[in-house]
Amino acid sequence: MRRVAIEFSYDGTEFFGYQRQRDVRTVQGELEKALERVFKLPIQTYAAGRTDTGVHANGQVASFDCPNDKLLEKDIRNAINANLPIDIYVKRVWFTHENFNPRYEAKKRIYHYFILNSKVNNVFLRKYTWWFPYELNIDEMRKGASYLVGYHDFTAFSKRGEDDTKTERTINAIRIIRIQKELIMIRVEGISYLRGMVRSIVANLVKVGSGGWKPERVMEVLESRDRSKSAGLAPAHGLFLYKVLF
Numbered sequence: 001m002r003r004v005a006i007e008f009s010y011d012g013t014e015f016f017g018y019q020r021q022r023d024v025r026t027v028q029g030e031l032e033k034a035l036e037r038v039f040k041l042p043i044q045t046y047a048a049g050r051t052d053t054g055v056h057a058n059g060q061v062a063s064f065d066c067p068n069d070k071l072l073e074k075d076i077r078n079a080i081n082a083n084l085p086i087d088i089y090v091k092r093v094w095f096t097h098e099n100f101n102p103r104y105e106a107k108k109r110i111y112h113y114f115i116l117n118s119k120v121n122n123v124f125l126r127k128y129t130w131w132f133p134y135e136l137n138i139d140e141m142r143k144g145a146s147y148l149v150g151y152h153d154f155t156a157f158s159k160r161g162e163d164d165t166k167t168e169r170t171i172n173a174i175r176i177i178r179i180q181k182e183l184i185m186i187r188v189e190g191i192s193y194l195r196g197m198v199r200s201i202v203a204n205l206v207k208v209g210s211g212g213w214k215p216e217r218v219m220e221v222l223e224s225r226d227r228s229k230s231a232g233l234a235p236a237h238g239l240f241l242y243k244v245l246f
Helices: 027-039 073-083 138-146 197-209 216-224
Strands: 002-010 056-066 088-096 108-116 150-153 168-180 183-190 239-245
Touching (some): 027 056, 027 073, 027 088, 073 088, 108 197, 138 197
Parallel strands (some): 056 239
Antiparallel strands (some): 002 056, 002 088, 108 183, 108 239, 168 183
16 A cells, blocks of 8 residues: 655635534545545545635645555546546645655645735635735835744734644745735745634734834734734635645
8 A cells, every 4th residue: 555645726715624524515525535436445634734714725735545556646646636526636646655744744834825905806806815905015014024034932823723732833934925916925934833823924914014003013913922912814715825845
C-alpha cells in the first residue's frame, strides 16, 4: 500500500469548512466519499490545514494510503476527479514516503486575501472578494503589517479554538498589492496559524488603510493579547489557501 499525496483546489462557498462533520457538507467529507467510490472501501485523509466555512483553496494538500498498487499517478487523479463534485478538483498526484502527513511536514502555508476596493460592487466577484467601497491607503496598511512579521503571540489576532493552546506563531512575510485598479491582494506567508488569524490580520490592516487607526495601533493590539481590542474578522469568502510548501 503506497502513500499518495494530492494537491487540489475547491470553491468553499457551499462547504461548512474543510474538516469532516456529521450532517453537513464539508470538503474532507466529499473527498473521502469520492475515494471510497474509487477504491470500494473507506479511505482516511490527512490535510495540510483546515479552512473555515466559506474559505477557498487553490493549493490544499492531503495524503492517504492507496490500496491499489497498480494505479499510476495520472490514473489516481483521473479516477478521483471523475467522482468529485464540480467544486473540488485534484490538480496533481504524487507518491510519497509511507509516513507523509502534510499537516506536520509543511514548511510554509501561503494565503491570499482579495478585496474589491471599488465604489460599485461586482456581483460576479461577490463569492471571492470582500467588497470594501471606501478608499484604502496601501502604504499605511504596509506600515501596519510590518509589526506582524516575525515570531509573536497572536492571541489578539485569532478566535478561540480547541487546539490553540500555544498562541505564538511566525509570519514570514505580508505583501499588500493592488493587482488591478480596484482589486487588492493581501498575501500572508507563515508556517502555521491560529484559527481566524489571517482574516483577523486582514480586518486590522483594513482598519488602518481606511484611516480608522494609525499603523502603530496594530502593534498595540498585538502586544495586548486581547481579542476584544482587535478589529475582528474579515469575511471568509475573500480568503484562499494559495499554496503549501514542503
